[in-house]
Amino acid sequence: MSEAATLTKTVELRILRYLPASDESPSFRSFQVPYSDDMSVLQALQTIKDTLDATLSFRWSCRMAVCGSCGMMINGEPRLACNTFLRNLPPGPVTVEALKNFPIERDLVVSVGDFVKKIESIYPYIIPKEPKTVAQGTYLQTPAQLAAYESFSDCINCMLCYAACPQFGENPDFIGPGAMALLQRYNGDSRDGGQQKRLDAIAGEDGVWSCTAVGICSEVCPKHVDPANAINQNKTNSAFDFFLHYLRKDAAQ
C-alpha cells in the first residue's frame, strides 16, 4: 500500500527558514504536505524533508514527547512538534518557527548552549545530607517525600517555558523557569543537603529576581512541571535568605 496515494488532502506549512550560509535573515517558505488524520507536525516536517526539500533542518528523536528535542513555535505557541497533531490545529496554514527567545542556528534549530550552562550552574545533583556507601543500601524516602519533588523531576529540558517567558526574552541571562524547576527538584529532595548552595546561586538579579510571575511558563509546559511554582517558591526562599544570610557564620564574605 502506498501511503501517499491514500492521502488526497494537503495542508500548508509556513516555515521560518534561515540558512546562515546564504540568508541575511530568516524568512517564511510554504510547503504543501499530504495530510492524514493521525499526523503530527513532526511527521509533516519529516515528510517535507524526505520528499520536498531535504535542506530543511530541525531536531527530533524520540517521537514520543520525552526526549525534549523538538520544541518549536507552532502557530505562535511553543509546542513539541511530535505531540502536536494537525487534526487539533485550526484549519488553514500551520505556521512553524524556531523556538522564540533563542538565537536561530538554522531553520528550526536554536542555540542550546546557554540553557545547558544554566542547568549546570545550579548544582544539579544530590549533595548528600548524610553520605552513605553503596554497601549501606538505599535511603528511605516515603511516597510523600517523593511527591514533594517528583513533578519537578519530570522536566524534559525542552525549553518551551523559556520561549514563553517574556522576561527571558528581555534578559537572556535570566536563569529562567526550566533550570529553576531542576533546582527545586534537588532542593525538595529529602536526600539532599545542598539547599543553601543553590539558594546562593540564584540570589542575583539574573537569578529568581528577573521573574515577574508571569506564569505562562507553567501553561506551556508539556510535562506539567509547573516551573512557575519552582521559581516563585524560591523567590520566597531567596527573599528570606536575603535577611538570614547576614546571620550566618560565613556572612563575612
Add this chain to the structure above:
Amino acid sequence: MEHFEADVLIIGAGGAGLRAAIAAAEADPSLTVALVSKVLPMRSHTVAAEGGAAGVTQAHDTLDNHFNDTVHGGDWLCEQDVVEFFVSRCTQEMVQLEHWGCPWSRKPDGNINVRAFGGMKIERTWFAADRSGFHILHTLFQTSTKYPSIKRFDEYFCVDLIVEDGRAQGATLLSLSTGEFTAISARSVVLATGGAGRVFRQNTNGGIVTGDGMALAFRHGVPLRDMEFVQYHPTCMPGTGLLFTEACRGEGGYLVNKDGYRYLQDYGLGPVSPEPRNKAMELGPRDRLSQAFWHEERKGRTVETPAGSVVYLDLRHLGKAKLKERLPLICELAEEFMGIDPADAPIPVRPAVHYTMGGIPTDIRTATPIPGLYAAGECSSVGIHGANRLGSNSLTELFVFGHVAGDEAVKFAKGAPAVNAGRNLEQAKASAAKALALRDQKGAGERHADLRKEMALTMEKGCGIYRIGSEMQETCDKLAELKRRFANVTIEDRSAAWNTDWVAALELGYQLDVAEAMAHSALERRESRGAHQRIDGFEARDDEHFLAHSLAHYREGASPEITYGPVKITKSKPGERAYGALGEALESKKEATHV
C-alpha cells in the same frame, strides 16, 4: 582541523556512556575524559525506556533466579560467566543510582518498590513510574556535571574511529553546529552508541538509533556478533511503533484478540488467571508473545487497520487511579497520540522492532578485539542477552557494564604508551575528507530518504518475527542493491552549519552495513532460537550446530562473511524453554531431582 587530546574518549552519552564517564572520572580524576554525543546527552534514547531495570532485591529472590531467567530467556545463547557477573552487580548499580537521586518509586515505608516483568520468576524490576529510562538518564547526566574532568562534546557526530599502531587512539568528529571537523586523540576509547532498531520500519526507537558505533567498529574489522537476534516488542502503537511498556502487563494488563479472547493461552503460556502470574500468559517473554501475535494474524483473529493488523491491550480493569499512578506516560501516549483513554477502552497494539541483542563483541571486561577499544550498552554484545533479551535487563546492563568500561578504559589509558598525535591527525583528515566527499559528490540524483525507506521495508519483510530462507535471501540481495545505489546518492544540502541532510546520509551508510550483518547472520542460522524463528524447515532449535555465536565480518565492497564462535556454558545446560504451566512443571521436576 582542531585536535583535542584526552586520556579516555567515550562515544555516546546515553545511559552506558554517561555511566562509563562517571566511572572513569571517579577512577582517576586527573585523567581527561572526552564524552561525545550527537545529541544533548539527555536526548539519548535511554530517555525513552519506560518499564524499569532489573536487580534482585526481595528476600525470597536470589541471584540464581535472575541468572536462570536470563539464560532461559536468552535460549542458552548467553555467556554464562558474564551473566553470573552481571546479576551479581545489578543491585549495587541500582543502589548507586538511588544515591545519585534517581526517583525510584517507593513502598509506603520508604523502601524501593519493584514490579513484575516478562520472563522473570520473581518481581525485581526497579521503576520510576513508567519513565524509568527518562529519570535514569537525567540523573546520570546531571550527576556527570559534578566531575570537572569530563569534557563534553555535545552535538558532535562521530564519522570514524582512529585506529593506529594496532590500537584505538581516538575518533574523528563532525561538529553539527559548524560543520567542521575535530580530531580527538585518546589512549583508550569506549563505544556506547546504542542500538540499531531504525533499520526496521515499525520500531520503538528514536531517530538517532542508527547503529553508528556498530558500523564504525565493523568497518575497522571487529566482527558483529549475534546480529540476527532482533527483538520485537509485542505491544506497540500501530503506525508509529511507539512503545506501550511491558509494565502494562506487569501491572496486570490483558492481551486480547478481536473476539476479546486472551489468546496467549493457545500458545503454551496458560493457564489463564485474572491476576498477573510471573512467566505466564501476558508475562511470558517478548519473543513468544510477538510470535503468538503472528499466528493470530494468520488465523484471522486480529483486527485490520490502515497501519496493519492489531490486537488489544486491555487495561480497563486496572482502574483509573492505578493507571494514573503506575502508568501515567502510557495514559498520556494513548490519549495524546490515539485519542484513547485506557481506563475506558482497550488500546490497539501490534509488535514492532525494539532492541538489537547483538552488537560489538566484548569480553567480560567490555574489551573488544581491538586493543584499547571498549564497548558497553546496546551497541555491544557482552553476552547477557543471548537470543532474546529479557525486559529490564538492558537498562541494568548499561550501568553494570558502563561502569566496568569506564574502569577498564582508565586502566588501559594509564598503561598505554603515548598516542601518535601526528598520525592520528592524518587519519582524521582522511576520514573528514571521505565524509566531505559524500556531501559534495555529484551522484546520480538518488535520494537517501528513498533508500532508507526501502531498507526498512525489506528488513521488515525478510527479518521479521518469522523468517523464511528465500525471503531472507531477497533481503540480502536488496541490501546489496541499496548499497550500490548509495554510491549514487546526491545530497541536496551542501552547506556546513546544521546540515542534517548530510548527517542522515552518513547514518544511512552505517545502517546499511548493520542491516547486512543482520540479514546475512539470519540467513545462515538454520535453526530457530529465541527471537530468530524460521518456518522453512528449521523450526527447531539445533544445539548440535548452532549453539554458537554468529560473527559477521566486514568485507569492503562485498557482503559480510559469517563465522561462528563458541558459547560459554557454565552451570546451566541447554534445556527446554517453557513458560506458563509447562514451565512451572519443568521447574518443579528439576527442583525435585536436585533434592
Add this chain to the structure above:
Amino acid sequence: MSERRPYTRPIDEDWWKKPPYLSYTARELSGIAVTIYGGVLFTGLFSLWRGPESYNAFLRFLQSPLSLLLNLLLLAVVVYHVVTWFQTLPKTMPKMIVDGKQVPAAKITQIATLAAGGSSLLLILLTMWVAR
C-alpha cells in the same frame, strides 16, 4: 572561518499588550487600584492633620455621588486583584502534599479566595458591631 552565524531575532517590544501576556499586564495594573485606595486614606489622614474644615471637605467629597461611583469602580478592580492574587498564590508556596498527593492549584486558589472573602466580610461585620 566558521559558517555558523546564529541569528538573534529582535525582541517584540510590545509583548505586554498582546495575548497571552495581556492578562498578566492587567493583573499587574490592578495594583494601581490598591495604591489609589492607599492614596485616599493618605489624603484623609492629611486633611485630618490640617483640621476639621479640611477633613469635612474630604468627607463631603466621599459622600458625593461621583466619589461613590469611583469607589465602586475601585472596589471592582480590587476584587479583580484579590481573585488574581490567589490565582498566583499556589505558584509562590511549596507544593501541598496531603495523603501523599499534591493538592491541585485550583483547589488552593478556591479555598484562599473563599477565606479572603470571609475575612473581608468578617471585618465589615465586626466594624458594624463595634460601631453599633
Add this chain to the structure above:
Amino acid sequence: MSEAVPVKRSISPIFWLLFGAGGMLSALFGPALILITDVLGPTGTGLPADFESYDHALAFARNPLGKLVLLAVISLFFWHGAERIYLTLKDMKAGPLPVLKLATYGVAAAVTLVTFLLLLAIGF
C-alpha cells in the same frame, strides 16, 4: 565543576517582601476597607451616621493601634502598587529605569515617611 564566583545579591527581596505584604493585606481586607471607609461609612449605610466624623477619625488616628493600622495600610498599599507599576512600566519600556524607580519606589518611600510624620504630628 569549579566553584562558582559568589553572585552579587540583588536587593529586590526588600521591595518584593513589601509588595507581598501589601498584596496579601489588600487581598484579605481590601474590599472590606473600601466598602467601610469609602462607601458604607460616608453614607451611613449599616453604620452610625457619625461613623467617619472628624472626632471619630481623630480618635482613631490618635489610638496607637489605629496608628499602626493606618501606617500599615497606607504604606504597604503604596509599596504593593510601586512594585507592580515599576515592573509594568519596565515591561512597557516607559523610560530610563532610575526614573521609573524614583516614580514608584521613591513615591512609596516618601508616602511612608510622610504618613509616619503625620501620625506623630496628630498626637496621641
